[in-house]
Amino acid sequence: MKDIFQDLFNKVFGFFRQAEKEENAKDTAVNRLRVVLMQDRTNLTPELLEKMRGELIELLSKYVEMDKDALELNFEQEGNQMALMLSIPVLRAKDEDEIEEAENNIDDAESEDDEEIIEEDSTETDAEENSLSEEVAENDEPKEEESNTKPKENKSK
Amino acid sequence: MSGRVIVITSGKGGVGKTTTNANIGTALARAGKKVVMIDTDLGLRNLDLLLGLENRIVYTIVDVVESRCKLKQALVKDKKNPNLCLLAAAQTRDKTAVTEEQLKNICEELQKDFDFILVDCPAGIEQGFQNAVAGASEAIVVTTPEMSAVRDADRIIGLLEAKEEIKSYKLLLNRVRPNLIKSNDMMSVEDVVEILSADLIGIIPEDTGIITSTNKGDPIVNDENSLAGKAYNNVARRIIGEDVPFLNLEEDNGVIAKVKRFFSGLIGKEK
Numbered sequence: 155m156k157d158i159f160q161d162l163f164n165k166v167f168g169f170f171r172q173a174e175k176e177e178n179a180k181d182t183a184v185n186r187l188r189v190v191l192m193q194d195r196t197n198l199t200p201e202l203l204e205k206m207r208g209e210l211i212e213l214l215s216k217y218v219e220m221d222k223d224a225l226e227l228n229f230e231q232e233g234n235q236m237a238l239m240l241s242i243p244v245l246r247a248k249d250e251d252e253i254e255e256a257e258n259n260i261d262d263a264e265s266e267d268d269e270e271i272i273e274e275d276s277t278e279t280d281a282e283e284n285s286l287s288e289e290v291a292e293n294d295e296p297k298e299e300e301s302n303t304k305p306k307e308n309k310s311k
Numbered sequence: 312m313s314g315r316v317i318v319i320t321s322g323k324g325g326v327g328k329t330t331t332n333a334n335i336g337t338a339l340a341r342a343g344k345k346v347v348m349i350d351t352d353l354g355l356r357n358l359d360l361l362l363g364l365e366n367r368i369v370y371t372i373v374d375v376v377e378s379r380c381k382l383k384q385a386l387v388k389d390k391k392n393p394n395l396c397l398l399a400a401a402q403t404r405d406k407t408a409v410t411e412e413q414l415k416n417i418c419e420e421l422q423k424d425f426d427f428i429l430v431d432c433p434a435g436i437e438q439g440f441q442n443a444v445a446g447a448s449e450a451i452v453v454t455t456p457e458m459s460a461v462r463d464a465d466r467i468i469g470l471l472e473a474k475e476e477i478k479s480y481k482l483l484l485n486r487v488r489p490n491l492i493k494s495n496d497m498m499s500v501e502d503v504v505e506i507l508s509a510d511l512i513g514i515i516p517e518d519t520g521i522i523t524s525t526n527k528g529d530p531i532v533n534d535e536n537s538l539a540g541k542a543y544n545n546v547a548r549r550i551i552g553e554d555v556p557f558l559n560l561e562e563d564n565g566v567i568a569k570v571k572r573f574f575s576g577l578i579g580k581e582k
Contacts, residue, residue, distance in 0.1 A: 178495035178496065179495065179496045179497070180492070180495045180496060180497060180498050180499070180502070181495070183458050183497075183498050184498060184502050184506070186458065187458050187461055187462065187498075187506055188506065190458075190462060191462065191465050191506065194462065194465065194466065195465070195469070
C-alpha cells in the first residue's frame with residue numbers, strides 16, 4: 155500500500171518537475187536570439203569568448219579559488235546598453251602568501267614559455283601558426299567597422 | 312513642397328515589405344496625401360502586381376536614368392486614387408542599372424511634387440539596399456516575430472544607424488499571430504521591441520485577406536472590414552503625425568462579442 159502511494163507521489167511530483175523544466179518555444183527563441191545578436195553586434199565569436207573566459211580564469215585564480223566549470227560569461231542587454239556579465243562562484247579567497255606564490259609561479263612559467271618559443275622559433279609549424287594568427291587578426295579588422303557595436307542612439311525617436 | 316522620403320526595408324525577404332509599401336501608400340493617398348512609390352527591386356519587381364498596375368507600365372526607373380523618358384512620363388497613376396503614383400522597377404535589368412546618386416536625384420525631384428515618397432527596398436544588405444536607402448531620410452523596418460526576421464532586422468538597424476542621412480527609423484511588426492503568442496509559441500510584440508530596442512509604428516496581424524487582396528491587385532486597406540487593413544491604416548495615420556493607439560489583436564470574434572460591440576458602437580455614436 156505504501157509503495158503504491160510512493161509511486162503515485164513520485165509520478166505526480168515528476169510530472170510537475172518536468173513541466174517546470176520545459177522551456178516554451180517563445181522563451182527558447184528569445185534566449186537564442188539574445189545570444190546570437192550579441193555575437194552579431196560585437197563580432198565576438200564563440201571561440202573568442204571561450205578564449206576570454208580562459209584568460210579571465212587564469213587571471214582571477216591568482217586571487218581566488220573558484221569553481222572554474224561554473225563560471226559564466228555572458229552578454230546582457232539592458233535597454234540600449236550592453237553589459238558583459240561575469241558570474242564567478244568563489245570557493246575561498248586566497249591569502250597574501252598564496253597570491254605572492256602564484257605570482258612567482260606565473261613569472262616562472264612565463265620565462266619558461268619564452269625560452270621554449272625562442273628554441274622552437276625556427277621550426278616550420280610555429281611559423282605557420284604565427285602566420286595563421288596574423289591572418290585572423292587581419293580578417294577581424296574590416297568586420298569590426300561594419301558591425302554595430304556602438305550603443306544604439308535614440309534615432310528612432 | 313518638400314515631401315518625406317521613407318524607405319521600407321527588412322533585410323530578410325518575404326516578411327511583407329512590398330505589401331507594407333502598397334498598403335501604407337494607398338492609405339496615405341486615401342487620407343488625401345500625394346504619394347509616389349518607387350520600386351527599387353530591379354529584376355524582381357512586384358509592387359505593380361500588388362497595386363494591380365502591371366498592365367499599365369510603359370516606362371521604368373531604368374528608362375528614366377537612361378534618359379529614354381522624363382520622370383513624369385514614367386509615373387503610373389493608380390486606378391482608384393489619383394493621389395497615388397508608382398515608379399516601377401525594370402524587370403529585365405539587375406541592381407547595377409541604377410546608382411545611389413541617380414536614386415537620390417530622382418527622390419529630390421519627386422519631393423517637389425509629392426507629400427510622400429515611399430521607396431520599396433529589395434531584400435538583402437548589398438547594393439540594392441544601399442541604392443534604396445540613398446535618397447531617404449526616414450526608414451520603416453519590417454519584421455515578423457520569427458528569429459531569422461528579427462536577426463536580419465537587427466542587422467538592418469545597425470546599417471541604418473551608420474547612415475547619416477537616415478534621421479529616424481521605426482519598426483513595423485508584421486504577421487503577428489495573437490493565438491500563438493497567447494500559447495507562448497511565438498515571440499510577443501514586447502519581446503521583439505525589447506530585443507531590437509526600436510520604436511514601434513505598427514502591429515499587423517496575420518490575415519488571410521492579404522492573399523486574396525494580392526490576388527486581386529487591390530491593397531487590403533481598401534477593405535473597411537479587414538483587421539490588417541485597419542492596422543495598416545493606423546500606421547499611415549501615425550506617419551502623418553496622429554496619435555493612434557495600437558489595435559487590440561486579441562479581440563474576441565465570437566458572435567456574442569460582435570453583438571456587444573455593435574451595441575456599444577451605437578451608444579458611442581449617440582453621445
